[in-house]
Amino acid sequence: MPLGERAGFEKSQSRYRGVETAFNDNMPQLLNFNLSTGAFDFVVAPLMNPSYRPSLLEKDGVLPFAASDLVLSPSPWSSHVVGKISSWIDLDSEDETLRMDSETTLKQEIAWANHLSIQACILPSPKGASCANYARCVNQILLGLNNMQAPFVIQIYFPIIFFPFLFSFIVAVLILITSLLKLWLRILLVKTDDDDVMDANSTSFIDSWELWNAFCLLCEHHSQLFVALNILSSLPSVNSLGCWFGEPVTAAIINMDVSIFWFPCDLLHAAPMMMRVLNGAIFNLPVFPSKWTGLSMPVKVPSKADYWVLLPFNTVCYFLLLYINFPYSELSFRCFTVVVLMDDLVCKDIPSGHIWTVLVISSKVWIPFLSKNVELGYRDFLQSPLQPLMDNLEAQTYETFERDSKKYIQYQRAISKALLDRVPDEEASAVCKLPFAFPNPILVLMVVGAGHGPLVRASLQATEETGHKLKVYPVEKNPHAVVTLHSLVKLEGWEDIVTKISCDMRCWDAPEKADILVSELLGSLGDNELSPECLDGAQRFLKQDGISISSSYVKSHKDLVHFETAYVVKLHNVARLAPSQTVFTFTHPDYSTKKSIQRYKRLQFEIACDTGSAMVHGMFAIFFPPKTPVCMKPGSPLEVHFWRCCGSSKVWCEWCVTSPDSSAIHNISGRSYWVGL
Numbered sequence: 001m002p003l004g005e006r007a008g009f010e011k012s013q014s015r016y017r018g019v020e021t022a023f024n025d026n027m028p029q030l031l032n033f034n035l036s037t038g039a040f041d042f043v044v045a046p047l048m049n050p051s052y053r054p055s056l057l058e059k060d061g062v063l064p065f066a067a068s069d070l071v072l073s074p075s076p077w078s079s080h081v082v083g084k085i086s087s088w089i090d091l092d093s094e095d096e097t098l099r100m101d102s103e104t105t106l107k108q109e110i111a112w113a114n115h116l117s118i119q120a121c122i123l124p125s126p127k128g129a130s131c132a133n134y135a136r137c138v139n140q141i142l143l144g145l146n147n148m149q150a151p152f153v154i155q156i157y158f159p160i161i162f163f164p165f166l167f168s169f170i171v172a173v174l175i176l177i178t179s180l181l182k183l184w185l186r187i188l189l190v191k192t193d194d195d196d197v198m199d200a201n202s203t204s205f206i207d208s209w210e211l212w213n214a215f216c217l218l219c220e221h222h223s224q225l226f227v228a229l230n231i232l233s234s235l236p237s238v239n240s241l242g243c244w245f246g247e248p249v250t251a252a253i254i255n256m257d258v259s260i261f262w263f264p265c266d267l268l269h270a271a272p273m274m275m276r277v278l279n280g281a282i283f284n285l286p287v288f289p290s291k292w293t294g295l296s297m298p299v300k301v302p303s304k305a306d307y308w309v310l311l312p313f314n315t316v317c318y319f320l321l322l323y324i325n326f327p328y329s330e331l332s333f334r335c336f337t338v339v340v341l342m343d344d345l346v347c348k349d350i351p352s353g354h355i356w357t358v359l360v361i362s363s364k365v366w367i368p369f370l371s372k373n374v375e376l377g378y379r380d381f382l383q384s385p386l387q388p389l390m391d392n393l394e395a396q397t398y399e400t401f402e403r404d405s406k407k408y409i410q411y412q413r414a415i416s417k418a419l420l421d422r423v424p425d426e427e428a429s430a431v432c433k434l435p436f437a438f439p440n441p442i443l444v445l446m447v448v449g450a451g452h453g454p455l456v457r458a459s460l461q462a463t464e465e466t467g468h469k470l471k472v473y474p475v476e477k478n479p480h481a482v483v484t485l486h487s488l489v490k491l492e493g494w495e496d497i498v499t500k501i502s503c504d505m506r507c508w509d510a511p512e513k514a515d516i517l518v519s520e521l522l523g524s525l526g527d528n529e530l531s532p533e534c535l536d537g538a539q540r541f542l543k544q545d546g547i548s549i550s551s552s553y554v555k556s557h558k559d560l561v562h563f564e565t566a567y568v569v570k571l572h573n574v575a576r577l578a579p580s581q582t583v584f585t586f587t588h589p590d591y592s593t594k595k596s597i598q599r600y601k602r603l604q605f606e607i608a609c610d611t612g613s614a615m616v617h618g619m620f621a622i623f624f625p626p627k628t629p630v631c632m633k634p635g636s637p638l639e640v641h642f643w644r645c646c647g648s649s650k651v652w653c654e655w656c657v658t659s660p661d662s663s664a665i666h667n668i669s670g671r672s673y674w675v676g677l
């Protein structure tokens with residue numbers, strides 16, 4: 001269930017705005033006051049009286065600690081309230097009474113939030129660098145939340161069988177139960193080199209990411225634990241900010257007073273001026289004094305469509321930004337949404353225009369970027385790579401390939417160029433002008449691994465574009481795909497031009513040689529669909545001066561078995577710590593006699609010093625995980641070794657890390673992950 005209901009928006013939490021309030025016993029009034037204008041969708045409210053201390057109970061008998069749950073029906077609790085855990089709690093305090101009070105209060109507040117079916121609670125920031133006891137209690141709570149879920153589900157499924165009419169009720173309850181309470185840990189985003197930010201009781205610096213990482217490790221990276229970044233008036237370096245993009249950041253709490261704005265990064269230099277112009281001219285918003293825009297802070301959002309958030313700082317109220325980082329969001333790039341989080345007392349001092357600024361910007365800026373994006377369902381989802389040589393792909397897989405229209409456009413362009421290279425325009429037109437019947441030269445093109453035929457279509461479209469004539473041989477070893485190919489040829493009336501070949505390209509006895517050999521066997525790693533093996537087998541029927549498309553490619557980028565396997569994954573929630581590097585290169589055709597398709601490469605990745613500490617969980621475009629994540633200290637390089645090994649029935653990779661520390665060699669002899677020949 002989303003935090004609030006907002007008409008006209010697609011359903012993703014990224015659209016919702018909240019306002020932070022002081023404790024108020026009268027929750028209906030609090031909601032009415034803060035949500036009635038439509039500016040906010042939910043409140044971030046303390047659930048317990050801040051004066052409550054368990055140790056004082058016996059003396060003063062301070063009960064009840066909160067208002068009755070019945071003041072609201074379950075639905076508003078769940079969709080309009082985020083719980084704010086008491087900020088005074090300090091579970092790592094030297095003071096035993098405070099520590100014990102903190103633990104009891106934390107557990108009571110979470111249990112109360114859970115009872116109210118609240119979706120999320122914001123936990124206060126750890127008070128110092130040492131947070132082991134805090135993390136231990138949070139981990140216990142998270143474990144308890146999970147355990148609470150199972151019996152409910154069993155009880156609920158049971159009557160569905162016998163009482164189908166209860167279905168709608170049951171679905172509603174199931175939704176509540178399956179949306180487990182999430183915990184957002186507030187972390188102050190501080191610069192590692194910021195002299196002002198010191199551990200309260202020692203001289204050591206508190207690195208925000210290290211603090212979060214330590215907490216998260218202690219909680220075993222629990223999936224219900226998120227980070228809410230509290231951005232202060234000075235930002236860490238862009239590189240160290242990048243580390244957060246690999247973390248489950250659900251919110252950023254920002255001290256600021258007016259507005260935020262988005263700019264494509266190439267407008268960055270003009271940003272402060274543009275911000276004023278756009279505010280006034282396009283969005284019809286208040287134009288703020290230039291001294292505010294001068295304070296703008298660019299936050300780089302490292303994504304495909306790099307966008308920047310500009311944050312004019314002035315500590316009056318808090319703005320909370322939620323990542324649009326949900327796998328099913330329809331937005332095609334990573335971005336933030338605006339959630340205003342401010343104390344309602346402070347709120348009174350802020351002209352309403354400022355709130356409207358946030359409202360209008362957040363509604364207008366999102367809409368142009370909405371797009372149906374086929375990759376969204378695959379984000380951050382680890383998939384075992386396909387083995388199209390050994391296995392026969394399913395129809396659905398071909399359909400997924402075919403949705404990548406950009407790929408086929410690029411192929412069509414390459415084929416057009418190859419056609420022009422083989423028969424330049426002048427030559428073709430000279431042939432046409434001859435007085436006697438002398439046919440245009442007909443080029444031979446072979447699509448090896450044709451699948452359902454999208455590359456055959458791209459080839460024929462290229463002939464229309466260039467006016468050249470072609471004879472096409474699609475070669476496909478998957479008999480099911482050949483059936484589809486057959487129908488396509490018939491349906492399109494290509495029988496005179498296209499001759500289907502149903503066999504493995506490595507053993508096909510071609511009736512003639514090809515001018516152009518087209519293939520798409522790269523996979524995510526360049527060679528994991530075994531293009532070197534297949535194309536070496538196919539180059540027999542490419543003319544000596546023929547053209548291969550693609551012609552060269554590089555390896556760009558369980559227990560034991562799962563950590564010795566490469567995965568296909570559309571990485572989205574990721575911090576890219578260093579630029580990608582070339583690993584292996586293959587060239588086609590390759591007539592050298594002493595060639596080997598085994599490879600070895602050692603690579604060093606330099607990570608910018610101002611990145612701070614970081615954790616490496618994997619490498620390359622196809623994801624190779626190290627068995628144990630590699631902890632990087634500022635300034636130390638990552639050294640990895642990579643081997644491509646070939647046997648008589650399989651091809652596999654082995655890899656290891658040798659710096660900053662040495663790992664074992666992964667996947668030795670292809671014991672866990674290999675590609676069958």
Ligand SMILES: C[S@@+](CC[C@H](N)C(=O)[O-])C[C@H]1O[C@@H](n2cnc3c(N)ncnc32)[C@H](O)[C@@H]1O
Pocket residue numbers: 388389392393398401402448449450451452453454455475476477478481503504505506519520521522529534
């Ligand atoms: C990645 S798919 C590409 C399919 C199609 N060209 C496309 O773009 O949709 C690779 C195709 O090559 C076929 N293939 C793989 N190895 C082959 C071989 N040795 N001989 C013939 N076909 C092969 C697979 O069956 C599969 O259909």
